[in-house]
Amino acid sequence: MKGGKGKGALRKETRSALKPVEDRKMGKRKATLKDDKRKAKKDKKAKKDPNKPKRPPSAFFVFLEEFRKTFKKENPNVKAVSAVGKAGGEKWKSMSAAEKAPYEAKAAKRKSEYEKLMNAYNNKQPESSDDDGEEEESERSKSEVHDEDAEGSGQGEEEEEEDDEEEEDEDDD
DNA sequence: ACCATGATTGTTAGA
């Protein structure tokens, strides 16, 4: 019985309006970034968030990290970051879902950590303090960490088992 | 001297 994946019937018609900006201009999406970044340093109002967790790298980035090494190794002459991006993106699309699976898995894990970090970050974030009152919240909350090696937490260090991969449904329509 | 940019795709959060 392979009824295991009957859900494949109709994923979702919402696709109707999926990707309205598929080929949206790749122009600089961070145009304002420059302003923002600079402002952050210049303006104190834009408090810097040292604790602010950065967005977890997507499967593509995870793959890119490794790809970069290889690419640079075979192309030590190439110094343009865009070169790696292009080559990486091209190959990424060339990879099969199964191949990207391990990368996605890792990316998913990263996200888990991101959520956790976000939790701590949220904790630090003061509840909208009306005016520009810089309130240095003493973070003695999480500071009290003993040695909780008991671990148990699901997010333990998991050894990467590259050996056994779970090839799942490749969709055999 | 230092910061932003370029290019890739994915993901996340805000409007």
Add this chain to the structure above:
DNA sequence: TCTAACAATCATGGT
């Protein structure tokens, strides 16, 4: 629902 911007990287250029 949809949009926009950011995540890494690294040499180079502009101010």
